[in-house]
Structure formats: structure tokens, C-alpha cells
Amino acid sequence: MLQKATFTLSDGATLDDLVKRDSYEVALRVMSDEELYKLEMERVFAKTWLLLGHDTEIPNAGDFVVRDMGEDQVIVTRDRNNEIHVSLNVCPHRGMKVCTAEAGNAHAHRCIYHGWAFRPDGSFIGAPVEKEQMHGNLLTKDKLGLKKARVEVYGGLIFATWNIDGPSFDDYLxxxxxxxxxxxxxxxxxxxxxxxxxxxxxxxxxxxxxxxxxxxxxxxxxxxxxxxxxxxxxxxxxxxxxxxxxxxxxxxxxxxxxxxxxxxxxxxxxxxxxxxxxxxxxxxxxxxxxxxxxxxxxxxxxxxxxxxxxxxxxxxxxxxxxxxxxxxxxxxxxxxxxxxxxxxxxxxxxxxxxxxxxxxxxxxxxxxxxxxxxxxxxxxxxxxxxxxxxxxxxxxxxxxxxxxxxxxxxxxxxxxxxxxxxxxxxxxxxxxxxxxxxxxxxxxxxxxxxxxxxxxxxxxxx
Amino acid sequence: MVNYATAAVDKASVMRGLVSKNRVPLGSEIYNRILETLYDEAAALDERRFDDWLAMLEEDLIYTAPVRLTRNGPNKDRDVMRTMMHFDDNYQSILMRTGRLSKSAWAEDPPSRTRRFVTNTRVAECEAAGEYEVSSYLYVERSRFDVAHNETISAERRDIWRLVGGAYKLARREIIVDQSTLGMSNLAIFL
The missing domain is CATH 3.90.380.10 (Naphthalene 1,2-dioxygenase Alpha Subunit; Chain A, domain 1)
Incomplete structure (x- = not known):
């Protein structure tokens, strides 16, 4: 049987103890184990393609819906060029949600905490009081956008993944x-x-x-x-x-x-x-x-x-x-x-x-x-x-x-x-x-x- | 198409409460009879006397529960989304649901123990004689198996009750739930 790299939980259990490939069994504890859950968020939900919605929900430029990739919340938007973007709903300034609504239309998403603002494509517009450079002196604006996921639209269904260089959507299907x-x-x-x-x-x-x-x-x-x-x-x-x-x-x-x-x-x-x-x-x-x-x-x-x-x-x-x-x-x-x-x-x-x-x-x-x-x-x-x-x-x-x-x-x-x-x-x-x-x-x-x-x-x- | 971007106030998604200006005052005979009917209905449902409940329904009943959505800015009051619902029923489909509950409906077998609390009841006359708009608040505590923590749901109900043969019967119910993501794990109970 194929050998694979794996993990060991703190009580010594390995992946092969949980998913028993020889006998076609899975230990019931996989449903409640907290350590395993954290690994799943990293190895499954931050790695594979996930379904977020459908493009008919956001027919117009600026339309958005807020959805979840595992426990990471994202904003799904349509920009002026009719492209669909999926961006992490986390302000890179202080970690606040950039978007507090579940759906709507906005050509700029302005964080309500300190006012950092972002375009539907996730790129950074600026912080208030531009002359004071409140986005700092170390990073240029192009480095301050929302974290972007990789997007694929199939049959109108919007899929995204954090695995930027991972398998293609066609390979996934x-x-x-x-x-x-x-x-x-x-x-x-x-x-x-x-x-x-x-x-x-x-x-x-x-x-x-x-x-x-x-x-x-x-x-x-x-x-x-x-x-x-x-x-x-x-x-x-x-x-x-x-x-x-x-x-x-x-x-x-x-x-x-x-x-x-x-x-x-x-x-x-x-x-x-x-x-x-x-x-x-x-x-x-x-x-x-x-x-x-x-x-x-x-x-x-x-x-x-x-x-x-x-x-x-x-x-x-x-x-x-x-x-x-x-x-x-x-x-x-x-x-x-x-x-x-x-x-x-x-x-x-x-x-x-x-x-x-x-x-x-x-x-x-x-x-x-x-x-x-x-x-x-x-x-x-x-x-x-x-x-x-x-x-x-x-x-x-x-x-x-x-x-x-x-x-x-x-x-x-x-x-x-x-x-x-x-x-x-x-x-x-x-x-x-x-x-x-x-x-x-x-x-x-x-x-x-x-x-x-x-x-x-x-x-x-x- | 789901259009979240409407600029004009969308009447269909704004909460309106009672439409009629012809209020039926608290303590009046009609108000008391309708309130009593709401209490009777809650008791019938809590006690799972579905035949008694069905007898309180009109055959042209429309029974719906639109989804809610968290919205902001100019759309912040347009949060009742009637394009999607948790319930989308009529008298025939309610019969289908109650019929199922008398057989193998594991979602309610063994049954939940429920308490429906009905408050803040407001009544107004509709244009049609003998019909009344009734707005009430509903709070449900639902106990499932031996789980010590009850599931709950809160909602406003906008009803039309019709006086038929001396009794008030339910002709319309719209259940405006408060949560955009329900904390109740299914709606195998009626609201």
C-alpha cells in the first residue's frame, strides 16, 4: 500500500489509526477530535477548491456576498471588468472585518475601524488623511491589498482555493x-x-x-x-x-x-x-x-x-x-x-x-x-x-x-x-x-x- | 436574479408591521377573541394536536418564512429577503407535512418538547369584512432528547385571521425570523 507522510496526534494516534485503509474503517473519534480539526482546516480547507456561491448572485459591478472558506471569511465580488474576486475579509491593518454586511453593492469596501479602503478586486485604495501616510512607510500600497484566493467559475458556480499553485480546477473535478x-x-x-x-x-x-x-x-x-x-x-x-x-x-x-x-x-x-x-x-x-x-x-x-x-x-x-x-x-x-x-x-x-x-x-x-x-x-x-x-x-x-x-x-x-x-x-x-x-x-x-x-x-x- | 444592489427602497423587503390604520384596540371583544385563538393555536402545536391545528387553517392558506440577511448602509432596513424562504407552504403542503409527522418522521419521533410564547399582539381590520391583520411576536423553546440546552427561535408573525362560522381561521402567515443563520437545527416544527 502506498506509504505517505502523515501526522501523530498528542495521544500517539496516526492518520492510519484513524482511517484504516486495510479494513475500510474510520474511527468515530475523527468526528470530535479537536487536534484533527485544526489539521483539517490547514490541510483540507486551506488546500482544496471550495464552493462559495453562484455568479447570478452578484450580477452587477460592485455586487458582493460574504462567504466562508472553512473558518476564514471572504468577500466574493464582481469588479468593473466583470471579473469575480475572492478576498479575505480581514483588514491587513488591525484584523477587523472589512465588510460587515452579508451582501450588497460597493465600489469600495472601507473598514469601519480606521478607514482603510479596498476595491472590489481586493487592492488597497488608501487610508484616511492621505498626507499623513497612515498605511506606513515600510510597505507600498500594492503590498497592502486583501489576501486573495484563486478563483474558478464553472457553470456559474464560484469556487476558490488558497492553494495558489495547487491542482487546477479541472484536475480537481x-x-x-x-x-x-x-x-x-x-x-x-x-x-x-x-x-x-x-x-x-x-x-x-x-x-x-x-x-x-x-x-x-x-x-x-x-x-x-x-x-x-x-x-x-x-x-x-x-x-x-x-x-x-x-x-x-x-x-x-x-x-x-x-x-x-x-x-x-x-x-x-x-x-x-x-x-x-x-x-x-x-x-x-x-x-x-x-x-x-x-x-x-x-x-x-x-x-x-x-x-x-x-x-x-x-x-x-x-x-x-x-x-x-x-x-x-x-x-x-x-x-x-x-x-x-x-x-x-x-x-x-x-x-x-x-x-x-x-x-x-x-x-x-x-x-x-x-x-x-x-x-x-x-x-x-x-x-x-x-x-x-x-x-x-x-x-x-x-x-x-x-x-x-x-x-x-x-x-x-x-x-x-x-x-x-x-x-x-x-x-x-x-x-x-x-x-x-x-x-x-x-x-x-x-x-x-x-x-x-x-x-x-x-x-x-x- | 438576486439583486442586492437596488438603489430605491424596496417595499417588499422592508419590515412594515401592520398595514391597516384601523386598529382593533387591546381589550376589545375582537382583540380578546383573536388573542385567545393565538393561545389556542400555540397550545395545539405544543401538544402536537395537529388535527386541531389544521382545523384552524383556511384552505387558501399561504404560510411562508423569508430569509433574513445582514445588510448595511442604504440597504440596512431591506433585510427581509422574500426571494428565498425557510417555509414556502400552502394548505396542501401543510397537510403533507402533518401527514408525514404521523408516520416515520424521525426529526420529530421521538418528538421535541416545545413552548411557544406569543406576545406583543397587535390587531387591525383588513379591507375585507371579517378579516384581521394580526402581528405577534413568537419565541419558541425546543427541548430535544436529553439535551439540557434548548434550541430557541424568535420571530415576528404577520397573519391574516378570518372570521368563519364564529371562529377565527388562519389565512396568511409570514414568519419574520430574526437570525440570518438559524440556530435551530431544523424546522420540523411549525412556527
Missing amino acids: GDMKYYLDQLFCRTDSGLELLGPPQRFILPCNWKIPGEQSGSDGFHTLTLHRSLMEGGVMGGTPESIYDNAPGMYGVDVSCEQGHSLRCLEAAQTFKMFSDISFEGKSVEERLQMLPPPGITKELIPQLFNNLSPDQVEQLATIPPQVGGLFPNILVAFIFAPRTDGGSSGALALHTYVPRGPDKVEFVNFIFAEKDAPEQVKRDMLQNSIQQTGTSGVIEQDDADTWPQIMRNARGVVSKDITLKYQALHGHERPEGWKGGGLLYPGFTKDDTQWNWWMAYYNLMAEA
């Missing part, structure tokens, strides 16, 4: 780009963030929701049993485990730790169960059942923006849920409505660390920008009713994770291991066009183990 394009880059005008994200705090470590976002499909059957009871997913309350709706598909993943569950609608949802794609062309399939978030008017746009193979997958077995390492959940799901429609729900979450025992759940809700207004309205409602703060699916997750957290503090419990031993092994389905590590059939632990391996690899690098 790896083979997942083929699948993610089908969600984020499929229409002419792209996605639109429908409003500021929902935000709320959960009393648990970021990795508890994090590892679940590595495509834990299996929990759906039990934790989200109400989806079956409510008649949304196939099966009855009595036959949930026999029918196992939504468990069969193709889980796609990669060594970067990202994954997506590709699911056929007919296999998952009761209302689609009589739809047969047998012998139907891609165009016919799209007309019969457009993928989540796509309306019939938008179907021609799919062919403009995606390859024929990508459109075929989206029409047949679309990626629906999964996540990007380290802390992003993707839920682009069919969402049957009580009024009979199904326009889908498109949501991304980030799980932002707020200390070893707290995480901020940030819920971004989207629709296609070119979708009709009523569809956007329906989709907003679908996403709010299913995901996030009051979402009937994710209420149950939010109540479960803090209880795992509580266990992780027990002196005996902390050495219990999380087990990822229900493994399928990579297997390429016949005729499958996309790349990556592929796991067809019943959803198992492979993708989540890949998440932990991505974690291991970053944590092993000082």
Missing part, C-alpha cells in the same frame, strides 16, 4: 466533469440562484454530513422512509426493503472523492413507474420525462450544450444526488408535487465547519435561468419543502447527525469504527460512455470510501 456538465452546464443561459442561501447551524462535525454527501444512497431506505410512506418513491411501507426503490442505478465516483448517483426515474418514483423508455429515442425520452429542472421548451438547448452521449445519459439515467469533496452536496432531483406536476428540485449545499462540533448548513436553490417564471416558482417551493431548513427529507438528516456527534465524544464510543465494508468494486457497465470509477447495481459503500481516501490523501500531505 477529474472524470466527474462529464457528469456535472449535465447538471450545471446544459442550457444556453445556465442556472440561476433563486435567492440568498438558507443557512442554519447543526451541532455536529462537518464530516458527518460530509461523508454522507459521498453518495450514501442506502440511508434513504430507512432514514427517509417517509418518502415511501408518502407514496413519492416506489413501494409501500410494508415492502420498502423488498422493492428498495432508488437503490439500483450507477454510482459514479473518482479518486478526488466526488460522486454522483445516476438513477432511472422509473426505478425510483411511483409516479414514473409506468413510463417505459424501451425502444424510444433520446428525443422521445426527453419529451416523455424531462430531467429534473428541465422543461420541454429547454430540451433543444441540451443538444447545444452537451455531447450526444451526455444528453442520452441525462435523458435515460440522469445524475441526481451526490457530492463534491470535501463539503458539497448535490441534489438535482425529480420532485413530484402534490398538484401532480414534477418540475424537480435543484439544490446544492455546503457544510461549512464552525469548530469541531458545529457545522453551518448552507442551502443554495437553483432553477434554469431560461425556465418559465411559474416553473421557477414551483421549483423554489419544491426545494424548500424537500431540502434545507424545513425540507421534509433533510429534517431527518439534521436530527440524526448531532446524535452521531454526541456518541463521538464518548471515551469508549470514540474508538468504535464507521464501516465501509459493503463494497462492490469498480465495474464498467456495458455501453457506459462516461469515465471515472463506476459502481452499477445496488448502491454500496464504494463512493463514500473514495471520499475518505480523498480525505486521507489531503490529510497525509503536510
Whole structure:
């Protein structure tokens, strides 16, 4: 097995004691250990690419939103040249927040403490009483800007990293780009963030929701049993485990730790169960059942923006849920409505660390920008009713994770291991066009183990 | 599009309190009956008598909770963001939620123990006869499992209650929460 540089915690535990690569186990103590948390902030959150928002939030020059990269707060801005910048929200003068609002428009961010001012691109304008040179005599103005992160905009999604010379964004996405394009880059005008994200705090470590976002499909059957009871997913309350709706598909993943569950609608949802794609062309399939978030008017746009193979997958077995390492959940799901429609729900979450025992759940809700207004309205409602703060699916997750957290503090419990031993092994389905590590059939632990391996690899690098 | 940069005062995001000038005075018969209804509603929800609560709702109910945002300068009072919500419900979706709560809704099974404190109630007449604007403050203490520290939430509720067959029924509720980042770990309870 690959040997890597690692670390030793003060009680002698090494990374290999925590993430047991030989037996596919992770010690529960990783969820509560404070030393480990500090290392994660350095080796994961200050190193990898992080999702901060969407460019439709800041459409005009000077628009900004304040977001978090781990526990470091940043200002995400658009400048006059239409470029997006991510700058640390820390005044280099005395450490005050330069920006005290969560969103707005400003062509200069002036610190309220002593008045040092900065442009949307983070560059230093000056300090008050210019003739007195209150920025000092030692450093020139070009050295006094806000600390800048490296930025990449993909499908309108704003990513940033402090790892200025680290892996490119394309290397970060790896083979997942083929699948993610089908969600984020499929229409002419792209996605639109429908409003500021929902935000709320959960009393648990970021990795508890994090590892679940590595495509834990299996929990759906039990934790989200109400989806079956409510008649949304196939099966009855009595036959949930026999029918196992939504468990069969193709889980796609990669060594970067990202994954997506590709699911056929007919296999998952009761209302689609009589739809047969047998012998139907891609165009016919799209007309019969457009993928989540796509309306019939938008179907021609799919062919403009995606390859024929990508459109075929989206029409047949679309990626629906999964996540990007380290802390992003993707839920682009069919969402049957009580009024009979199904326009889908498109949501991304980030799980932002707020200390070893707290995480901020940030819920971004989207629709296609070119979708009709009523569809956007329906989709907003679908996403709010299913995901996030009051979402009937994710209420149950939010109540479960803090209880795992509580266990992780027990002196005996902390050495219990999380087990990822229900493994399928990579297997390429016949005729499958996309790349990556592929796991067809019943959803198992492979993708989540890949998440932990991505974690291991970053944590092993000082 | 989320436009944070509007220069003009955006009425939709400014807190307005009561719109009507026709106040229903404290201590009047109507005020007392409405206040009693709010107390009855709080008791029904605290005691998880959801059928009793549903009987207090009108079928054209709109039930929402916009997100709040910390803003500054000229935008500082425009902090109620109705483009995004914590609740975006109607009567049908409330039925879906209460129906779920009677089955495998682990978020409330075992259930939270809650106390809803309703204060600062102000009432005014709407233009439609028999409809009343009711603004009240809500403070909820929520005890979960054996955790000694309660989760709490504070909000202003702007309601329209309608007199139907001798009883007041809820037709509109907008819950203006105070936190931009909620300290409550989910909203599996009604506000």
C-alpha cells in the first residue's frame, strides 16, 4: 500500500489509526477530535477548491456576498471588468472585518475601524488623511491589498482555493466533469440562484454530513422512509426493503472523492413507474420525462450544450444526488408535487465547519435561468419543502447527525469504527460512455470510501 | 436574479408591521377573541394536536418564512429577503407535512418538547369584512432528547385571521425570523 507522510496526534494516534485503509474503517473519534480539526482546516480547507456561491448572485459591478472558506471569511465580488474576486475579509491593518454586511453593492469596501479602503478586486485604495501616510512607510500600497484566493467559475458556480499553485480546477473535478456538465452546464443561459442561501447551524462535525454527501444512497431506505410512506418513491411501507426503490442505478465516483448517483426515474418514483423508455429515442425520452429542472421548451438547448452521449445519459439515467469533496452536496432531483406536476428540485449545499462540533448548513436553490417564471416558482417551493431548513427529507438528516456527534465524544464510543465494508468494486457497465470509477447495481459503500481516501490523501500531505 | 444592489427602497423587503390604520384596540371583544385563538393555536402545536391545528387553517392558506440577511448602509432596513424562504407552504403542503409527522418522521419521533410564547399582539381590520391583520411576536423553546440546552427561535408573525362560522381561521402567515443563520437545527416544527 502506498506509504505517505502523515501526522501523530498528542495521544500517539496516526492518520492510519484513524482511517484504516486495510479494513475500510474510520474511527468515530475523527468526528470530535479537536487536534484533527485544526489539521483539517490547514490541510483540507486551506488546500482544496471550495464552493462559495453562484455568479447570478452578484450580477452587477460592485455586487458582493460574504462567504466562508472553512473558518476564514471572504468577500466574493464582481469588479468593473466583470471579473469575480475572492478576498479575505480581514483588514491587513488591525484584523477587523472589512465588510460587515452579508451582501450588497460597493465600489469600495472601507473598514469601519480606521478607514482603510479596498476595491472590489481586493487592492488597497488608501487610508484616511492621505498626507499623513497612515498605511506606513515600510510597505507600498500594492503590498497592502486583501489576501486573495484563486478563483474558478464553472457553470456559474464560484469556487476558490488558497492553494495558489495547487491542482487546477479541472484536475480537481477529474472524470466527474462529464457528469456535472449535465447538471450545471446544459442550457444556453445556465442556472440561476433563486435567492440568498438558507443557512442554519447543526451541532455536529462537518464530516458527518460530509461523508454522507459521498453518495450514501442506502440511508434513504430507512432514514427517509417517509418518502415511501408518502407514496413519492416506489413501494409501500410494508415492502420498502423488498422493492428498495432508488437503490439500483450507477454510482459514479473518482479518486478526488466526488460522486454522483445516476438513477432511472422509473426505478425510483411511483409516479414514473409506468413510463417505459424501451425502444424510444433520446428525443422521445426527453419529451416523455424531462430531467429534473428541465422543461420541454429547454430540451433543444441540451443538444447545444452537451455531447450526444451526455444528453442520452441525462435523458435515460440522469445524475441526481451526490457530492463534491470535501463539503458539497448535490441534489438535482425529480420532485413530484402534490398538484401532480414534477418540475424537480435543484439544490446544492455546503457544510461549512464552525469548530469541531458545529457545522453551518448552507442551502443554495437553483432553477434554469431560461425556465418559465411559474416553473421557477414551483421549483423554489419544491426545494424548500424537500431540502434545507424545513425540507421534509433533510429534517431527518439534521436530527440524526448531532446524535452521531454526541456518541463521538464518548471515551469508549470514540474508538468504535464507521464501516465501509459493503463494497462492490469498480465495474464498467456495458455501453457506459462516461469515465471515472463506476459502481452499477445496488448502491454500496464504494463512493463514500473514495471520499475518505480523498480525505486521507489531503490529510497525509503536510 | 438576486439583486442586492437596488438603489430605491424596496417595499417588499422592508419590515412594515401592520398595514391597516384601523386598529382593533387591546381589550376589545375582537382583540380578546383573536388573542385567545393565538393561545389556542400555540397550545395545539405544543401538544402536537395537529388535527386541531389544521382545523384552524383556511384552505387558501399561504404560510411562508423569508430569509433574513445582514445588510448595511442604504440597504440596512431591506433585510427581509422574500426571494428565498425557510417555509414556502400552502394548505396542501401543510397537510403533507402533518401527514408525514404521523408516520416515520424521525426529526420529530421521538418528538421535541416545545413552548411557544406569543406576545406583543397587535390587531387591525383588513379591507375585507371579517378579516384581521394580526402581528405577534413568537419565541419558541425546543427541548430535544436529553439535551439540557434548548434550541430557541424568535420571530415576528404577520397573519391574516378570518372570521368563519364564529371562529377565527388562519389565512396568511409570514414568519419574520430574526437570525440570518438559524440556530435551530431544523424546522420540523411549525412556527
